[in-house]
Amino acid sequence: MQPKKKAILVALCVSVVLMLAKFGAYFLTHSNAILTDAAESIVNVLASSFAFYSIYLATLPKDENHPYGHGKVEFFSAFLEGCLIAIAGIIIVFKSAYNLIFPNIIGQLFEGAIIISATGLINLLIGYYLINTGKKHRSITLEADGKHLLTDAVTSAGLVIGIILIYVSGLVWLDSAISILLGFYIIYSGYKLTRRSVGGLMDESNMELVDKIVKVMQDNRKDPWIDVHNLRAQQYGADLHIDCHFTFPYYFDLNQVHHEISLIDKIVNTHVAHDTELFIHADPCLPGCCHYCSMENCGVRQHQFTGHIPWNTENATKNLKHFDQ
Known part of the structure; x- marks a missing residue:
């Protein structure tokens, strides 16, 4: 079984057991605070169930209807999990506010505390396991489920x-x-998770990832790579798609351009922890590029080389050659 599927299946089975334990603690104590934790465990089970299905979809190969793969379903899974968490928090707040005015009788709190302590410790361990597996295999679904379990452990x-x-x-x-108080904390946790997933669904730029890509290109820069601009990165589950414009000497033939693009592809895939697909538009150099072009023995140079313009996120993401910026 694939590591991602194995991890989420373990989380699902554990969530079911812990949910039963927490409801057992509630019926033992009749405590609203324990009911809060038990209600959130229902969300854990539902979220892990959908997460398992989304990971199954995300691992399917590309097809005619999904040329970029099925990875974006992981953002939807995280969005659903965030919404479920927030809804559970809202219900908890209203239920607890009612019982603050009309209190109910509680008892056997010591036994209830022991049960909740045990479930919290297990959630802590499973949460770290999911987060580490998610980072290793680049799965936002596993990371989201892991962070949710850590939230549950804190609760x-x-x-x-x-x-x-x-x-x-x-x-x-x-x-x-x-x-x-715990209900409001749960609502905030759901909001953060939902906000991140909406960003992924809306193709929001991951600026931390863009910074890393630009740094890799800058650190491995070659003379024919005169400048890079209009760089954009989109993440589809574990896969990364980058499109950008590279400026090459205008006298390069197609074979030379293809060689340089293949080299860029190889370098990025070697240094970035994602399976990366690059779409590179080749631009011909213009006289204005000569000032920062270090090509030796260039027979068409019109201006002396004065120095490289360092590539950074600001100039690499603009849709302008560097002499226009």
Whole structure:
């Protein structure tokens, strides 16, 4: 079984077991704060189920209807997970606010705290496992599910502290107050996850990734690569697509241009931790390029070389040759 599928299947099975344990703790204590954690565990199960399906789709090969592959389904999976988290948080806040006014009887908090502590520790371990696997195999779905479980672990830790305070002080209203605070934290976590996934669905530039790509090109720059501009990067699951314009000497024939483009492709795929597909538009040099072109023995040079213009995110992403910027 593929590592990504194995990881999310482990998370799904564990989520089901932990959900049952948390609801057992709620029926034991009748605590709103514990119900908060149990309700979020339902989201864990639903999210992991859809995540498993989205990873299955993302691993399918490109086809006629999906020439860029199926990787973007992972952004949709993360979006759905973020929405489910936020909805769970909203329901928790309203339910807890009601019980703050009309409190219910709670008991056996010590036993409940032990159960929640155990589930929180397990979520912490599984969360780190998913995040590490997601980073290794470049899966936003696994990272999102892992971060969700880490959020759940933090929620459980806060919940255990709250249960201990209630147990020691005897202040029943703290149960609902703590639940409301945890509900707002859950809503914020859902918002952050949704915001990131919407950016991916809308092809928002990953500027950290663009910075890395430009740095790789700058560090491995060759004399015929006069400038690079109009660079854009889009991520489709684990795959990366880059399109840009490279300026080459205008007297290069197609074989020479093809050689340079193939070299750029090889260098980027060697240094960037994604399977990268490049679409490079070749531009011919103009007299204005001579000042920063270091081609030796150039028979058509009209101006002396004065020095390279360092490539950075600002000038590489503009749709202008560098002498126009």
